[in-house]
Amino acid sequence: MIFLDNASTTSLCDKARDALIYHLDHTNGNPSSLHNYGNEAKRVIEDSRMKIAGLLDCSAKEIYFTSGATESINTVLKNFWHAYPKAARRILTSTAEHSATTETCKFLKSNGIEVINISPSENGRYSDEKLREALGSKPGLVSLMHVNNETGAITEPRKISEMIKSICPRAKLHIDAAQSFGKFGLSPYKDGIDYLSASAHKLHGPKGVGLLFARRNALLIPLLHGGGQESKLRSGTENTAGIAAFAEASDEAWNWMINGDLSHIKILRTAFLKELSASHSNYLVNSPDDGSDYILNISFIGIRPEVLLRCLDSEGIYVSTSSACSSRNRKPSRVLKAMGFDDERASSAIRISFSRYNTIDEVTIAAKAFVKAVSFL
Amino acid sequence: MIFLDNASTTSLCDKARDALIYHLDHTNGNPSSLHNYGNEAKRVIEDSRMKIAGLLDCSAKEIYFTSGATESINTVLKNFWHAYPKAARRILTSTAEHSATTETCKFLKSNGIEVINISPSENGRYSDEKLREALGSKPGLVSLMHVNNETGAITEPRKISEMIKSICPRAKLHIDAAQSFGKFGLSPYKDGIDYLSASAHKLHGPKGVGLLFARRNALLIPLLHGGGQESKLRSGTENTAGIAAFAEASDEAWNWMINGDLSHIKILRTAFLKELSASHSNYLVNSPDDGSDYILNISFIGIRPEVLLRCLDSEGIYVSTSSACSSRNRKPSRVLKAMGFDDERASSAIRISFSRYNTIDEVTIAAKAFVKAVSFL
Numbered sequence: 001m002i003f004l005d006n007a008s009t010t011s012l013c014d015k016a017r018d019a020l021i022y023h024l025d026h027t028n029g030n031p032s033s034l035h036n037y038g039n040e041a042k043r044v045i046e047d048s049r050m051k052i053a054g055l056l057d058c059s060a061k062e063i064y065f066t067s068g069a070t071e072s073i074n075t076v077l078k079n080f081w082h083a084y085p086k087a088a089r090r091i092l093t094s095t096a097e098h099s100a101t102t103e104t105c106k107f108l109k110s111n112g113i114e115v116i117n118i119s120p121s122e123n124g125r126y127s128d129e130k131l132r133e134a135l136g137s138k139p140g141l142v143s144l145m146h147v148n149n150e151t152g153a154i155t156e157p158r159k160i161s162e163m164i165k166s167i168c169p170r171a172k173l174h175i176d177a178a179q180s181f182g183k184f185g186l187s188p189y190k191d192g193i194d195y196l197s198a199s200a201h202k203l204h205g206p207k208g209v210g211l212l213f214a215r216r217n218a219l220l221i222p223l224l225h226g227g228g229q230e231s232k233l234r235s236g237t238e239n240t241a242g243i244a245a246f247a248e249a250s251d252e253a254w255n256w257m258i259n260g261d262l263s264h265i266k267i268l269r270t271a272f273l274k275e276l277s278a279s280h281s282n283y284l285v286n287s288p289d290d291g292s293d294y295i296l297n298i299s300f301i302g303i304r305p306e307v308l309l310r311c312l313d314s315e316g317i318y319v320s321t322s323s324a325c326s327s328r329n330r331k332p333s334r335v336l337k338a339m340g341f342d343d344e345r346a347s348s349a350i351r352i353s354f355s356r357y358n359t360i361d362e363v364t365i366a367a368k369a370f371v372k373a374v375s376f377l
Numbered sequence: 378m379i380f381l382d383n384a385s386t387t388s389l390c391d392k393a394r395d396a397l398i399y400h401l402d403h404t405n406g407n408p409s410s411l412h413n414y415g416n417e418a419k420r421v422i423e424d425s426r427m428k429i430a431g432l433l434d435c436s437a438k439e440i441y442f443t444s445g446a447t448e449s450i451n452t453v454l455k456n457f458w459h460a461y462p463k464a465a466r467r468i469l470t471s472t473a474e475h476s477a478t479t480e481t482c483k484f485l486k487s488n489g490i491e492v493i494n495i496s497p498s499e500n501g502r503y504s505d506e507k508l509r510e511a512l513g514s515k516p517g518l519v520s521l522m523h524v525n526n527e528t529g530a531i532t533e534p535r536k537i538s539e540m541i542k543s544i545c546p547r548a549k550l551h552i553d554a555a556q557s558f559g560k561f562g563l564s565p566y567k568d569g570i571d572y573l574s575a576s577a578h579k580l581h582g583p584k585g586v587g588l589l590f591a592r593r594n595a596l597l598i599p600l601l602h603g604g605g606q607e608s609k610l611r612s613g614t615e616n617t618a619g620i621a622a623f624a625e626a627s628d629e630a631w632n633w634m635i636n637g638d639l640s641h642i643k644i645l646r647t648a649f650l651k652e653l654s655a656s657h658s659n660y661l662v663n664s665p666d667d668g669s670d671y672i673l674n675i676s677f678i679g680i681r682p683e684v685l686l687r688c689l690d691s692e693g694i695y696v697s698t699s700s701a702c703s704s705r706n707r708k709p710s711r712v713l714k715a716m717g718f719d720d721e722r723a724s725s726a727i728r729i730s731f732s733r734y735n736t737i738d739e740v741t742i743a744a745k746a747f748v749k750a751v752s753f754l
Contacts, residue, residue: 008415009614029382035382070613201614208585227476227480237578309412
């Protein structure tokens with residue numbers, strides 16, 4: 001198996017797997033229980049929280065564990081709607097967001113919230129002009145992805161927060177970091193981020209665990225009411241083992257990041273594109289040059305991507321058409337359309353996404369299989 | 378370690394543990410991905426759904442996987458608020474519910490929903506008179522626990538649904554089955570249940586996984602908007618391994634239930650009470666005789682329960698003061714107060730909760746330790 005669909009999910013790294021199994025077996029009390037067995041679980045969760053807060057350079061009290069980025073995103077947007085009814089009258093987001101954001105915004109819109117959408121240019125970026133105009137409408141909340149899940153286009157949080165500061169200083173900034181957490185440097189305070197969402201399973205942690213960073217006093221109304229876990233802002237018995245595994249996976253990701261993970265990914269991407277460019281395939285790269293090297297979005301013109309995907313599938317090579325979530329609907333990619341690409345190009349895209357565990361050999365084999373399949377089709 | 382706090386959480390059973398680890402290692406694709414590796418994960422989830430639907434005797438399409446009962450309960454109550462604004466004007470619940478229900482109801486109340494609370498009698502049951510009166514106010518939704526998490530008091534869903542049918546037939550019935558799923562027979566259709574919530578970790582499955590049964594077309598507005606997983610009604614990448622482990626744990630629980638799990642629990646409970654009654658301890662049993670044998674709530678008059686808990690803790694015996702969630706606030710138990718017990722009794726309660734893996738030896742040792750600690754204190 002050659003797994004090049006790492007933007008949809010990743011394998012569990014050894015440290016995360018070890019932590020998960022260890023805590024399932026040894027720290028399985030209810031963290032809310034007063035006895036030692038409960039307290040041990042509580043301690044594991046608080047240690048995990050401190051570990052992740054250390055990586056993000058924020059206070060442990062600002063990290064809330066959730067079931068994943070989708071829950072975190074829903075929590076931010078609905079908290080805003082309930083807690084800041086005046087400020088939440090207007091939310092600024094983009095047409096290229098993950099469906100967790102777009103669908104939540106649709107729901108808010110049906111409840112009377114004004115949702116302003118900006119669209120990226122062909123390079124996946126939002127022009128300063130568009131941003132300035134949109135921010136000029138004084139939104140209460142701005143919600144954007146750091147790294148786009150389909151194309152890898154990067155939106156620098158710091159740039160957005162600086163524009164917010166000068167144009168609409170009361171607006172809060174939420175960053176969907178599902179594709180960047182553990183891959184690109186992120187520091188909520190230095191970057192001017194108020195809320196940040198991430199999932200463990202995108203960085204070699206387990207599924208079913210995520211986090212929400214929220215600045216102190218920025219989160220007021222929980223999405224999940226109940227027993228009062230997570231400082232009363234996210235109820236439900238904590239998934240101790242999953243949280244510990246998430247912290248280990250984050251720590252490991254940060255280590256790799258510091259030690260040149262990204263240059264390895266760049267080598268993989270370059271190798272893939274080199275193999276492709278040496279062929280006679282008719283393709284267009286949709287990912288911007290200055291985007292995340294982890295994600296490579298390519299349209300093979302005239303070829304139905306699900307057919308290409310099946311060809312590769314039969315050889316044990318796994319890639320994706322657009323995002324995993326929207327892969328079953330077979331419509332032109334909403335994100336590529338938002339970037340201004342035509343229906344044909346937006347309907348023939350394949351997403352190849354790398355991880356630090358992919359090797360050049362794997363990527364070269366995969367690229368050759370692509371070339372073969374494309375010429376056959 | 379003698380773990381008698383199984384109402385707060387349970388150890389992972391072997392089948393659930395094996396399934397969890399197997400699927401983490403072998404079925405770790407994103408279930409939404411189109412390729413084989415994703416499809417395998419999708420298949421595991423659908424198999425798990427069918428397995429659980431088989432146990433509940435409902436359609437697989439009526440089972441939604443969530444992060445736990447707290448999320449399920451929030452989903453039901455908030456779906457009702459959003460999807461049925463007219464019907465949701467009035468919700469009937471009780472003063473003895475788990476905080477997932479009471480806190481969500483508080484939130485709904487602050488948003489203009491009328492919440493009617495009925496209180497149980499000293500036997501933990503709702504009198505027919507009170508029920509008839511409350512149902513007469515024509516609530517749109519009735520939300521009650523099957524087995525109370527602090528006392529084990531049982532509310533028969535079928536009895537409630539039959540009263541609903543005759544008094545306010547348009548009302549929907551939500552049952553919080555966190556303490557009964559896999560322990561007592563439940564059949565949503567036979568019992569007239571419209572929504573049912575449960576957590577895996579209460580029946581020897583993993584933390585971070587739960588389910589919501591909702592009759593076809595009864596769930597309309599998701600709590601988590603996004604990628605459209607779970608028939609578009611619960612978004613977020615599915616926790617495949619956790620879901621598979623939940624299904625195995627459920628299957629195992631049903632097997633034990635059929636093969637006399639409950640009579641084993643009754644023996645444990647009787648052994649504990651026998652040991653206690655042979656002593657000179659001053660105690661009052663708060664759990665009703667006709668409640669769940671799994672939960673035994675006892676007040677040791679004049680003794681601070683957290684001190685008693687510490688004494689037992691030092692001998693590796695784990696029990697609880699009231700529920701785990703509320704154990705840190707040290708107020709008189711809200712549930713015992715609701716049953717009409719005075720502050721002293723409601724402030725001195727200990728909850729002993731059994732599992733099928735507890736032995737008579739364990740329970741006898743624990744009871745002796747109780748007697749010793751109580752006489753010492």
